Amino acid sequence: DVADPAMDTGRKLAALVGVGTVVRGVAPAGAAQLARVSSPPIPDLVEQMLLRSDNDLAEALGRHVALATSMPATFDGAAAGISAALVPLLAPAALPAQALRLRDASGLSPLNRVQPVAIARLLALAATDPRYGAVLSGLPVGGFSGTLQERFRIGPSLGAAGVVRGKTGTLTGVSALAGLVRTRSGRLLAFDLTADGLPAGSSTKASQAALDAVATALASCGCP
Numbered sequence: 001d002v003a004d005p006a007m008d009t010g011r012k013l014a015a016l017v018g019v020g021t022v023v024r025g026v027a028p029a030g031a032a033q034l035a036r037v038s039s040p041p042i043p044d045l046v047e048q049m050l051l052r053s054d055n056d057l058a059e060a061l062g063r064h065v066a067l068a069t070s071m072p073a074t075f076d077g078a079a080a081g082i083s084a085a086l087v088p089l090l091a092p093a094a095l096p097a098q099a100l101r102l103r104d105a106s107g108l109s110p111l112n113r114v115q116p117v118a119i120a121r122l123l124a125l126a127a128t129d130p131r132y133g134a135v136l137s138g139l140p141v142g143g144f145s146g147t148l149q150e151r152f153r154i155g156p157s158l159g160a161a162g163v164v165r166g167k168t169g170t171l172t173g174v175s176a177l178a179g180l181v182r183t184r185s186g187r188l189l190a191f192d193l194t195a196d197g198l199p200a201g202s203s204t205k206a207s208q209a210a211l212d213a214v215a216t217a218l219a220s221c222g223c224p
Helices: 005-017 042-052 055-068 075-093 116-128 130-138 155-160 204-220
Strands: 164-171 174-182 188-195
Touching: 042 055, 042 130, 055 075, 075 116, 116 130, 116 174, 116 188, 155 204, 164 204, 174 204, 188 204
Parallel strands: none
Antiparallel strands: 164 174, 174 188
16 A cells, blocks of 8 residues: 555656656646556445455545545545435434444544444345445355454354354454344344443454354344
8 A cells, every 4th residue: 555656656657667756747738648547446446345344445435425425535524424425324214313423434433433223224225225235245254255254164153154244343342243144034134243342451352253153143043
């Protein structure tokens, strides 16, 4: 990762052609285009961000949301833009205003406040609306891909391998897993499991194992 991709590319090109100085400028009218690089489509970036839990990419996507909602491309602008886009989606659930209070796009800020029911509602919506297909396809599969590749592989949670799809979340004192699971009776459930206020020095693996156990219980239930 680099702070200024355009200048970094310019310097590398200059080194290849033997030019010593690179400055930012505007091409003259009629200048020939030497090369062009396009970003992958937004759905592909969303999939990659979820699969790898890529916080940098999450912030970059947040800036795009900010610009699309006429907000400045900053942390505050991204948080405001994302909130403006999500609040109407949560309105039918009649959730309280404090259910979603964001300060960044990646979720790293300790000032973020998101109620698990809000995440579960959004996941349930994504599961029923094809416009949000990239959210579902980007969720790691328990025991097989992304940040869940090494989980649901041994012990009691093995039975949920390939059945649970979820996004992980880990901060100091917090461990979470939110996603979708197909139950033994064939029902698709959206869930958000968040362990907050974990004691200092507690094992991350222990908290993850506890969350995996709950997700496995959901997978094995005969929920009507």
